[in-house]
Amino acid sequence: MLISGGRLVDPSQPLDARRDLRIDAGVVVEIGEHLTPREGEPVYDASGAVVAPGFIDMHVHLREPGYPEKETIATGTLAALRGGFTAVACMPNTNPALDDPAVLAILADLVARDARCRVYPVGAITRGRKGEAAVDFTALARAGAVAFSDDGNTVMNARVLRDAALDAAAIDGVFISHAEDEHLKGNAVMHEGVVSRALGLPGSPAVAEDVIVARDLLIGAETGKRWHIAHLSTRGALDALRHARAHGSDATCEVTPHHLLLTDETIRTSGAAGKVNPPLRDASDARALRDAVREGTIDVFATDHAPHTAAEKSGDLLHAAVGFTGLEVAVAAYALALPDLPLLRFVELISTAPARVLGVPGGTLRAGSPADVTIFADRPWTIDPSSFASKGKSTPFAGMRVPRRVLATIVGGELYRVPDAP
Numbered sequence: 517m518l519i520s521g522g523r524l525v526d527p528s529q530p531l532d533a534r535r536d537l538r539i540d541a542g543v544v545v546e547i548g549e550h551l552t553p554r555e556g557e558p559v560y561d562a563s564g565a566v567v568a569p570g571f572i573d574m575h576v577h578l579r580e581p582g583y584p585e586k587e588t589i590a591t592g593t594l595a596a597l598r599g600g601f602t603a604v605a606c607m608p609n610t611n612p613a614l615d616d617p618a619v620l621a622i623l624a625d626l627v628a629r630d631a632r633c634r635v636y637p638v639g640a641i642t643r644g645r646k647g648e649a650a651v652d653f654t655a656l657a658r659a660g661a662v663a664f665s666d667d668g669n670t671v672m673n674a675r676v677l678r679d680a681a682l683d684a685a686a687i688d689g690v691f692i693s694h695a696e697d698e699h700l701k702g703n704a705v706m707h708e709g710v711v712s713r714a715l716g717l718p719g720s721p722a723v724a725e726d727v728i729v730a731r732d733l734l735i736g737a738e739t740g741k742r743w744h745i746a747h748l749s750t751r752g753a754l755d756a757l758r759h760a761r762a763h764g765s766d767a768t769c770e771v772t773p774h775h776l777l778l779t780d781e782t783i784r785t786s787g788a789a790g791k792v793n794p795p796l797r798d799a800s801d802a803r804a805l806r807d808a809v810r811e812g813t814i815d816v817f818a819t820d821h822a823p824h825t826a827a828e829k830s831g832d833l834l835h836a837a838v839g840f841t842g843l844e845v846a847v848a849a850y851a852l853a854l855p856d857l858p859l860l861r862f863v864e865l866i867s868t869a870p871a872r873v874l875g876v877p878g879g880t881l882r883a884g885s886p887a888d889v890t891i892f893a894d895r896p897w898t899i900d901p902s903s904f905a906s907k908g909k910s911t912p913f914a915g916m917r918v919p920r921r922v923l924a925t926i927v928g929g930e931l932y933r934v935p936d937a938p
């Protein structure tokens with residue numbers, strides 16, 4: 517296939533110029549200024565659009581095995597394709613948890629049967645994600661785990677975490693921190709601040725995140741384990757990361773679209789649709805995160821796609837499920853949050869960097885690479901959750917007018933055109 521006339525943006529080369537791209541047998545074979553279609557070769561006209569290495573979302577909840585009413589491999593990976601993602605890493609808070617090679621084998625069968633994009637499992641750090649006994653890291657890595665996390669929960673016992681990090685130090689897969697001190701968080705349903713006090717709701721203070729980020733960065737440095745901070749959301753956590761880096765840490769971090777764009781004020785208008793862990797913070801945190809993206813402190817964009825059923829997300833904030841769907845709005849929401857972000861930097865954050873952090877293929881369109889490609893354009897649209905492929909329809913972005921959309925996604929040379937994209 518020839519993808520012609522697009523603006524090719526590939527931070528791995530680096531390249532940001534009008535170029536044609538030829539794909540053959542699932543691999544990128546050629547990039548050129550004017551490639552002539554061969555006889556019978558399909559041509560995708562990408563004029564006016566951006567052609568980038570396929571986006572990789574390293575933080576997604578696909579819910580299988582265990583919660584097919586919330587999401588399945590089929591619906592979650594179709595949502596990924598529509599959102600521009602050619603690969604996702606799926607989190608282990610399934611039922612059973614991804615803590616054993618036998619469970620990874622069940623997942624691998626589901627992925628082989630149903631997945632529309634590449635799926636990389638994240639193994640648990642502790643058995644059952646209970647925070648007590650470490651998993652068998654070697655066995656999980658052999659069974660396909662590319663990283664390890666108890667995401668959804670913090671490993672609260674520092675001794676357990678340190679021993680696990682020492683145990684896994686020689687294994688490639690990065691440790692990913694879910695950073696919320698459970699005791700400081702208590703029964704919180706939102707960020708602790710002016711809004712939680714006005715609404716009379718229990719809040720989780722920013723320091724609940726800061727202390728765990730600081731602790732985990734220290735444990736990472738001391739044990740030599742490679743470390744990544746998930747969904748970083750506070751100024752204090754940014755400070756802890758800067759401090760660790762000034763002392764030689766190579767830890768990485770990610771930020772979500774919702775923490776960049778929304779604040780605890782969203783809870784007033786969206787209620788349960790805005791309930792998420794870590795919670796939407798205040799305006800100064802969101803501003804600090806955007807500044808940190810611009811200055812290079814943030815490594816990765818990730819969605820924390822966390823679908824739940826409509827029933828679980830309805831009703832009052834105190835009882836509603838935590839998290840919301842993200843794959844199909846992410847590209848648009850990032851553009852809204854950071855309208856001036858150079859495209860090379862955007863593609864680095866959403867493709868090249870996550871490939872590097874996870875140690876998986878992708879993030880590049882160099883000749884010889886897998887033909888995983890995302891084609892998108894700056895075209896406004898309105899977010900309508902009823903059109904989502906994901907089973908999760910709840911999002912605080914519902915109804916927003918957004919500036920950018922995904923037109924097509926190519927996985928291993930196979931083209932998927934997003935329905936209704938202009």
Ligand code: DOR
Pocket residue numbers: 577609667668669694791792793794820822823838839840
């Ligand atoms: O809001 C969230 N939902 N944060 C998490 O860390 C877990 C996720 C879920 O699995 O629903």
